[in-house]
Amino acid sequence: MSRLSSRMVSLGSARSEIRELFEYGKERAAIVGPENVFDFSIGNPNVPAPDDIQAITTKLLENHDPVFLHSYTSAQGDFESRDNLAQDLNNRFGTHYHADNFYLTAGAAAALSIVIQALANFGDEFVTIAPYFPEYKVFVESAGATLVTSPAEIESFQIDFDALEKAITQKTKAVIINTPNNPTGAVYSKETIQTLADLLTQKSEEYGHSIYLISDEPYREIVYTDEPLPWVPSYYRNTMVCYSFSKSLSLAGARIGYVLVPREVDEFEDLYAAVCGAGRSLGYVCAPSLFQRVTAQSSHLTSDFSIYRRNRDLLVNSLRDMGFYVAEPGGAFYLFPRALETDARTFIEKAKKHDLLIVPSDSFGCPSHVRLSYCVPTERIERSLERFEKLAKEYR
Amino acid sequence: MSRLSSRMVSLGSARSEIRELFEYGKERAAIVGPENVFDFSIGNPNVPAPDDIQAITTKLLENHDPVFLHSYTSAQGDFESRDNLAQDLNNRFGTHYHADNFYLTAGAAAALSIVIQALANFGDEFVTIAPYFPEYKVFVESAGATLVTSPAEIESFQIDFDALEKAITQKTKAVIINTPNNPTGAVYSKETIQTLADLLTQKSEEYGHSIYLISDEPYREIVYTDEPLPWVPSYYRNTMVCYSFSKSLSLAGARIGYVLVPREVDEFEDLYAAVCGAGRSLGYVCAPSLFQRVTAQSSHLTSDFSIYRRNRDLLVNSLRDMGFYVAEPGGAFYLFPRALETDARTFIEKAKKHDLLIVPSDSFGCPSHVRLSYCVPTERIERSLERFEKLAKEYR
Numbered sequence: 001m002s003r004l005s006s007r008m009v010s011l012g013s014a015r016s017e018i019r020e021l022f023e024y025g026k027e028r029a030a031i032v033g034p035e036n037v038f039d040f041s042i043g044n045p046n047v048p049a050p051d052d053i054q055a056i057t058t059k060l061l062e063n064h065d066p067v068f069l070h071s072y073t074s075a076q077g078d079f080e081s082r083d084n085l086a087q088d089l090n091n092r093f094g095t096h097y098h099a100d101n102f103y104l105t106a107g108a109a110a111a112l113s114i115v116i117q118a119l120a121n122f123g124d125e126f127v128t129i130a131p132y133f134p135e136y137k138v139f140v141e142s143a144g145a146t147l148v149t150s151p152a153e154i155e156s157f158q159i160d161f162d163a164l165e166k167a168i169t170q171k172t173k174a175v176i177i178n179t180p181n182n183p184t185g186a187v188y189s190k191e192t193i194q195t196l197a198d199l200l201t202q203k204s205e206e207y208g209h210s211i212y213l214i215s216d217e218p219y220r221e222i223v224y225t226d227e228p229l230p231w232v233p234s235y236y237r238n239t240m241v242c243y244s245f246s247k248s249l250s251l252a253g254a255r256i257g258y259v260l261v262p263r264e265v266d267e268f269e270d271l272y273a274a275v276c277g278a279g280r281s282l283g284y285v286c287a288p289s290l291f292q293r294v295t296a297q298s299s300h301l302t303s304d305f306s307i308y309r310r311n312r313d314l315l316v317n318s319l320r321d322m323g324f325y326v327a328e329p330g331g332a333f334y335l336f337p338r339a340l341e342t343d344a345r346t347f348i349e350k351a352k353k354h355d356l357l358i359v360p361s362d363s364f365g366c367p368s369h370v371r372l373s374y375c376v377p378t379e380r381i382e383r384s385l386e387r388f389e390k391l392a393k394e395y396r
Numbered sequence: 397m398s399r400l401s402s403r404m405v406s407l408g409s410a411r412s413e414i415r416e417l418f419e420y421g422k423e424r425a426a427i428v429g430p431e432n433v434f435d436f437s438i439g440n441p442n443v444p445a446p447d448d449i450q451a452i453t454t455k456l457l458e459n460h461d462p463v464f465l466h467s468y469t470s471a472q473g474d475f476e477s478r479d480n481l482a483q484d485l486n487n488r489f490g491t492h493y494h495a496d497n498f499y500l501t502a503g504a505a506a507a508l509s510i511v512i513q514a515l516a517n518f519g520d521e522f523v524t525i526a527p528y529f530p531e532y533k534v535f536v537e538s539a540g541a542t543l544v545t546s547p548a549e550i551e552s553f554q555i556d557f558d559a560l561e562k563a564i565t566q567k568t569k570a571v572i573i574n575t576p577n578n579p580t581g582a583v584y585s586k587e588t589i590q591t592l593a594d595l596l597t598q599k600s601e602e603y604g605h606s607i608y609l610i611s612d613e614p615y616r617e618i619v620y621t622d623e624p625l626p627w628v629p630s631y632y633r634n635t636m637v638c639y640s641f642s643k644s645l646s647l648a649g650a651r652i653g654y655v656l657v658p659r660e661v662d663e664f665e666d667l668y669a670a671v672c673g674a675g676r677s678l679g680y681v682c683a684p685s686l687f688q689r690v691t692a693q694s695s696h697l698t699s700d701f702s703i704y705r706r707n708r709d710l711l712v713n714s715l716r717d718m719g720f721y722v723a724e725p726g727g728a729f730y731l732f733p734r735a736l737e738t739d740a741r742t743f744i745e746k747a748k749k750h751d752l753l754i755v756p757s758d759s760f761g762c763p764s765h766v767r768l769s770y771c772v773p774t775e776r777i778e779r780s781l782e783r784f785e786k787l788a789k790e791y792r
Contacts (some may be wrong), residue, residue, distance in 0.1 A: 004514060004667060005517055005673075005674070007677070008513055008670035011673070012672035013669065013673070032516075048463050053462065053466075061453060067443075106502055106684075110680070118404045133423055135676075168737055209629045253465070253467050272408075275404075277405060277406065280407050281534055282445060291686075
């Protein structure tokens with residue numbers, strides 16, 4: 001009998017359907033040519049980082065002592081970088097943050113993992129809206145807590161507040177939201193955030209303890225709605241923000257993001273300390289130092305997202321014309337259409353026969369849908385449409 | 397009553413004596429001038445990265461598509477980078493590693509945290525030699541296991557094998573060694589590693605299960621002994637190596653290292669999967685992508701360590717002349733002299749009166765010593781000597 005950690009073996013072995021699709025895609029590419037494999041499985045930005053990123057990086061390398069540039073920063077992150085991030089948010093959202101509200105992390109996954117560990121005690125529940133980013137479950141269970149899912153409105157993927165109200169109990173430590181959403185692209189309006197805030201305030205009072213809101217915002221800047229995205233902490237006091245520059249600056253590999261702990265949250269000092277403690281406990285020493293500085297100098301920039309909008313419009317319209325039910329994504333670069341049969345895994349196997357690689361919805365906590373990442377070249381989408389048409393035809 | 401994770405609050409609050417010393421040093425610097433504060437508390441390399449690092453980094457930025465350079469790599473790390481690392485070790489140690497023996501990490505702390513999580517089940521014991529790097533205890537307890545410490549020979553900080561034999565029990569999952577050692581600078585000879593290997597083989601047989609050896613090697617290249625450092629996995633089959641480029645290339649802020657899982661270890665497939673699973677569970681997505689490539693191209697290089705050797709010789713000889721008992725460090729950039737009184741914390745307070753900032757040994761699991769990091773400018777050491785002399789005089 002193995003004496004290894006069975007949870008880690010199984011997390012590592014069942015690594016992901018996305019990985020399997022990727023390997024399958026490589027095999028098929030060797031046979032039919034890479035141009036004839038249509039991989040919509042991976043959320044890796046295909047739009048380059050802004051040109052300024054290279055200039056800023058090169059200038060830092062040329063103008064600074066390598067000992068300064070490549071040393072450990074403090075565990076929270078370089079002070080000046082955190083200060084720059086605070087100023088940037090204050091300019092954009094009329095907030096009053098300081099460097100000491102920020103804890104820089106190796107991306108949003110690290111930020112989430114850290115915040116959840118900081119909050120969780122054994123037996124706690126974290127509530128999220130399904131479909132949801134699958135790693136929430138991994139991080140919550142790593143912290144010895146339980147993820148409770150509340151289904152979204154299935155037509156729009158907006159919050160079903162009746163369902164959410166029932167999901168929140170005496171055991172609820174925090175609610176996790178993700179807007180713009182992976183995998184659906186749903187964006188919550190300010191009215192939605194206000195309703196959520198009211199519910200959480202009421203439930204906190206009812207249960208006599210704080211219910212925190214974790215706002216997971218790696219797609220914050222990728223929004224197609226006319227109304228700007230509401231700044232969640234301005235609606236609900238007990239909000240912590242998990243952010244990443246992976247998507248806004250197309251720097252997924254740089255592993256840079258942050259946890260924002262506003263001064264107004266309950267038990268601010270202890271909570272910020274717990275965030276530092278969780279970072280330490282998980283083995284994060286500090287966020288990568290060079291890119292702390294690069295992103296702090298470029299947090300007001302974004303990559304050119306017009307290609308994502310163009311891809312979205314093209315896919316949504318084309319798939320709808322073919323008879324797919326597709327909720328309109330208000331942001332991010334994912335589409336979450338209904339599968340053409342109940343079993344999403346059977347459906348994606350049929351899609352694979354047309355060399356269309358798409359992800360079944362089951363691991364997102366929602367059956368009978370598929371996720372398409374449209375952060376791909378537009379011409380790939382254009383050339384894929386006849387494949388989708390053939391696939392749809394099989395079901396008519 | 398707080399409902400946050402009390403373990404994380406306390407890990408984050410009692411962040412470290414080193415941090416407090418750092419803050420104290422800043423206060424004193426404002427009063428007496430930074431040149432009159434002698435900070436020996438922090439292990440941040442003061443020797444710059446090799447010149448080639450800047451050239452390699454700039455060339456990567458100039459010659460590659462930013463989408464390629466800044467995308468996620470696979471969770472294990474970029475294949476070509478892992479392949480380069482394998483070739484480099486094979487050239488140096490006559491081994492036969494492949495890319496698939498490597499899992500790239502955000503430094504050695506991440507590597508340790510991941511390996512421990514991969515191995516640990518509730519109730520397991522991990523054994524290390526005290527004094528030891530304090531984060532071992534943090535990572536082992538994060539994994540629900542217990543750190544058991546076995547005292548080193550107090551004169552030399554070499555392994556006391558009688559003590560170690562008693563510390564290993566039926567519950568022992570792994571032994572963690574760190575050579576060259578933080579905080580003592582001790583280096584284990586090949587005879588020592590052979591004796592350790594024999595003991596672990598014997599104990600594995602006695603208890604009927606594998607006892608793994610975790611070799612924590614961030615100081616591998618910083619060695620002052622004539623004999624080359626033995627390659628631990630060549631002596632003991634069930635060895636995993638945790639490595640970092642923080643010290644060898646003075647890239648502590650870049651957060652790059654690896655876990656090496658040789659093909660020969662028991663349950664290789666499951667163990668490598670568990671390493672991947674643990675990385676996922678903790679929120680590591682992939683190691684920073686740009687510096688995966690930078691370090692893979694420069695893993696055969698090191699910073700110029702001659703300054704560390706000079707500092708070591710100067711400090712060891714001077715402190716011995718003053719009457720300190722100092723074990724000779726064979727590597728790394730730490731000195732671990734005996735305090736001049738039993739209570740190390742009282743002793744370092746007296747040192748602070750001379751603006752000498754040194755770390756008491758208690759958090760390293762060994763009383764009555766202090767740690768000096770000599771990765772500082774040589775002239776700082778030279779100017780500090782009269783302070784140490786005055787301090788020593790108080791005890792004569």
